[in-house]
Amino acid sequence: MTNPTAAMLVIGDEILSGRTRDSNMHHLARELTLRGIDLRESRVVSDDHDGIVAAVRALAAAHDHVFTSGGIGPTHDDITAEAVAAAMDTPIGVRDDARGILAAHYEARGVELNAARLRMARIPDGATLIDNPVSAAPGFSLRNVHVMAGVPRIFEAMLAGLLPSIPGGRPVLSQSVRVERGEGDVAEPLADLAKAHPALSIGSYPFSENGVTGTNIVIRGAEGAEIEAALVQLSERFGA
Amino acid sequence: MTNPTAAMLVIGDEILSGRTRDSNMHHLARELTLRGIDLRESRVVSDDHDGIVAAVRALAAAHDHVFTSGGIGPTHDDITAEAVAAAMDTPIGVRDDARGILAAHYEARGVELNAARLRMARIPDGATLIDNPVSAAPGFSLRNVHVMAGVPRIFEAMLAGLLPSIPGGRPVLSQSVRVERGEGDVAEPLADLAKAHPALSIGSYPFSENGVTGTNIVIRGAEGAEIEAALVQLSERFGA
Structure with missing residues (x-):
C-alpha cells in the first residue's frame, strides 16, 4: 500500500x-x-x-x-x-x-x-x-x-x-547521523548503501560550523528495522 | 517595455x-x-x-x-x-x-x-x-x-x-501604509483605488498584534509619481 x-x-x-x-x-x-x-x-x-x-x-x-x-x-x-x-x-x-x-x-x-x-x-x-x-x-x-x-x-x-x-498513510520514519567528513568522502559509501536498500531514501546534507566540516546523513523509510540495519552498516563503514 | x-x-x-x-x-x-x-x-x-x-x-x-x-x-x-x-x-x-x-x-x-x-x-x-x-x-x-x-x-x-x-528591468517601486482598520473595512476603498490605477498592484495584509487589528497596504508599480498619487488618495479616504 x-x-x-x-x-x-x-x-x-x-x-x-x-x-x-x-x-x-x-x-x-x-x-x-x-x-x-x-x-x-x-x-x-x-x-x-x-x-x-x-x-x-x-x-x-x-x-x-x-x-x-x-x-x-x-x-x-x-x-x-x-x-x-x-x-x-x-x-x-x-x-x-x-x-x-x-x-x-x-x-x-x-x-x-x-x-x-x-x-x-x-x-x-x-x-x-x-x-x-x-x-x-x-x-x-x-x-x-x-x-x-x-x-x-x-x-x-x-x-x-x-x-x-484526511486518511493518512504509514508515517515515514527517519534517523539521522552526523559524520565529521566531507560529502565527497561519504558519497561512495552512501551510494552503496542506497543501492543495497532501494526502499530507503538516503540523503546527505553538508554542514560547516565552527571550523568543523561534515555531513548530516538522513535515512528515511517505512520500516524501522531496515533503517536500523542501514545505520549499523553506516557506522561499521565509518567506524563511528 | x-x-x-x-x-x-x-x-x-x-x-x-x-x-x-x-x-x-x-x-x-x-x-x-x-x-x-x-x-x-x-x-x-x-x-x-x-x-x-x-x-x-x-x-x-x-x-x-x-x-x-x-x-x-x-x-x-x-x-x-x-x-x-x-x-x-x-x-x-x-x-x-x-x-x-x-x-x-x-x-x-x-x-x-x-x-x-x-x-x-x-x-x-x-x-x-x-x-x-x-x-x-x-x-x-x-x-x-x-x-x-x-x-x-x-x-x-x-x-x-x-x-x-543578467539584464534587469525597471525596479518595482513599493510603498506601504499601516492602517488600524480591519481588511473588511479597507476592502472597498482599495478596490476603488485599484480600479483607478490599473498599472499599480495594491495588496493588503492583515495584522493583529498587541490587541491592535489592522491592515498593511502595499502599493507597487513602476512610476513613483503614480504611487504617490494613490497614497494621497488613500490618506484622504482614511483621514490618515
Whole structure:
C-alpha cells in the first residue's frame, strides 16, 4: 500500500516579490510527514486568475490532495475561491452556512457584515467548510482541493481542524547521523548503501560550523528495522 | 517595455519532508525585485529525475529565466545537472574547466579529487560556469536555466556573481501604509483605488498584534509619481 500524495499551492504576490517569507509550506510539510502523506511538490503563484486555475488543475489531477494557502480574504486581490471553483468547473456564490458563521462572528463584535466581508462567504457548490477558529471566515474543501488562509496562524489552525478528516498513510520514519567528513568522502559509501536498500531514501546534507566540516546523513523509510540495519552498516563503514 | 520574467525551481526531498526550511526562494525573490526581474512562480520538487525534467521544461518555456537550487553536490541523490541537461536535450560530461577548478581547490587542501567529487565537474555542453567562491564546485547557466547549489550560503554567493550578467528591468517601486482598520473595512476603498490605477498592484495584509487589528497596504508599480498619487488618495479616504 502506498501513501497518499499531496501538493501545496501558495498563492500571493507578496511571496514572489519577497515582501513576505512563506512559512505555510514548511508547516504543512512537517504535518503531512507525521501523518504518512507524501508531499510531492509545491508551487507558488501570484494573484492571477489564470495562473491559479492552471496550477490547481495540474496539481489536483496529479495528486490525492492539494492544499492551498492565501487569497481568501475580503479584498479585491483575494481571488482564490473564484479561481478554484473555475478550475473544478463548479458554480460559486454566497452560501447560507458560511454567511451565518460570518454574521454571528461580526454581530458579536458590533462590526458590520458589509459587502467586502460577505465575499468571504462565497463558497463553491458542494464544498465542505473548513473551520476557522481564529477569525471565523471559513476555508473549504472542494473534492481533493483544500483551500485555506495565508495568515500563518489561521492556516495552521485550519489545517489542525482539517487533517483528522484526511486518511493518512504509514508515517515515514527517519534517523539521522552526523559524520565529521566531507560529502565527497561519504558519497561512495552512501551510494552503496542506497543501492543495497532501494526502499530507503538516503540523503546527505553538508554542514560547516565552527571550523568543523561534515555531513548530516538522513535515512528515511517505512520500516524501522531496515533503517536500523542501514545505520549499523553506516557506522561499521565509518567506524563511528 | 516589460520586465524580464523568472521562475524558481527548488530541488530536494529535504524541503518537501519538512526537514529543512527553504530560504533560497525568499532570497532570490528579494534580489530579483531589486533588479526589475519579475519572479512569476516558484516550484519545489523532490530528487526525482522525471519530475525535475518536467519542471525545468515547463518553466524554461514559460519564462525568460529559471533559477534552480539544490542537487549539485557529490552524492548519489545529486541529480540536478543530469536532469537539466536532459530537459534541454544537451549532452553532459566531466568538463576540463570545471575539473581544473576542483583539482586546484582540493589539491590546495590536500584532499583527494575522488570519483564522487569529480561528479561535480559534470557540466552540460555549451553551459557557462557560475563561480562558487565558497566551496569551488561551480554551478552553470545552460541557455536560460541557471543551476546553483542548495546550501544557502553557496546559493547566495553564486547568485551574487551571476546577477550582474543578467539584464534587469525597471525596479518595482513599493510603498506601504499601516492602517488600524480591519481588511473588511479597507476592502472597498482599495478596490476603488485599484480600479483607478490599473498599472499599480495594491495588496493588503492583515495584522493583529498587541490587541491592535489592522491592515498593511502595499502599493507597487513602476512610476513613483503614480504611487504617490494613490497614497494621497488613500490618506484622504482614511483621514490618515
